[in-house]
Amino acid sequence: MPGYVITYFPVRGRAEAMRLLLADQGAEWKDDVVPLQKWFAGEVDLKKTAVFGQLPQMKDGEFCLYQSNTILRYLGRKYDLCGSNIKEAAVIDMVNDGVEDLRQKYAGVVYYNREPGPEKYIEELPTHLSPFERLLSQNSKGSGFIAGNKISFADYNFLDMLQNHQHLAPDCLKSFPLMLAYLDRMTSRPKLKTYLESDTRKNCPITLKDVK
Structure with missing residues (x-):
């Protein structure tokens, strides 16, 4: 089972940079997709428990983070992508x-x-x-x-x-x-190209307005 789980809407949006990073670093992850209608209708428990009431959420095993740039920096530290000094x-x-x-x-x-x-x-x-x-x-x-x-x-x-x-x-x-x-x-x-050319990536809308 992948150690990372990214919980987000059915779009690239603010979760895409972390997906690009993980793909390029050869890491596996699972996308936990939250339906837009249920989120905006308040039918998703996560909306109440999320630290700032926002997504994306990323789990690394039992460790849970919110805020897209915080998640990027965390992954940057983990994969030595934060500079040498x-x-x-x-x-x-x-x-x-x-x-x-x-x-x-x-x-x-x-x-x-x-x-x-x-x-x-x-x-x-x-x-x-x-x-x-x-x-x-x-x-x-x-x-x-x-x-x-x-x-x-x-x-x-x-x-x-x-x-x-x-x-x-x-x-x-x-x-x-x-x-x-x-x-x-x-x-x-190579690894990034494989992800960018995958059906999963190609079929994922860029923004919420692109969702059919």
């Missing part, structure tokens, strides 16, 4: 926080119809993506990872957000050659 760890945390800022902007448009609308957001997207291109340029002239020359938990979060934005705006990376090359390197990693 305190300064590298700080940079990785910084980058992951930057990805979270971008995720919040993305969610505001995709989920909550906040201003600016999708068209304006896509128009302004190069401004939001430029810092990540600069970060990549600082690592082996763009041939490394998002926070150094060794993969970190932030890379899986970043990969997820890049793919989400490509779904929203397919040409959004055309002026960012380092990010395009990075995306190709990440998705070509």
Whole structure:
């Protein structure tokens, strides 16, 4: 039996970065899918017992965690994906926080119809993506990872957000050659590629709005 259980809605959402990490590290997990209608109707006991009343939840054996970025950092520590010293760890945390800022902007448009609308957001997207291109340029002239020359938990979060934005705006990376090359390197990693090409992944909607 897999040691990890990810409890979440039938979407990629905030659980996907941890799935990418586990897949790339060769770990097995079980997805415990919570039906949306039952969750929003208050028919799921977990909604009352979850620490902050939110998902995803991840169990590692008997150990239980909430908050997606906390779970990523936990897995990062477990699989040595947090840098080799305190300064590298700080940079990785910084980058992951930057990805979270971008995720919040993305969610505001995709989920909550906040201003600016999708068209304006896509128009302004190069401004939001430029810092990540600069970060990549600082690592082996763009041939490394998002926070150094060794993969970190932030890379899986970043990969997820890049793919989400490509779904929203397919040409959004055309002026960012380092990010395009990075995306190709990440998705070509053998174990990660196997997961990305699996039916389980392909058939899983990106957001709640994509659920039929």
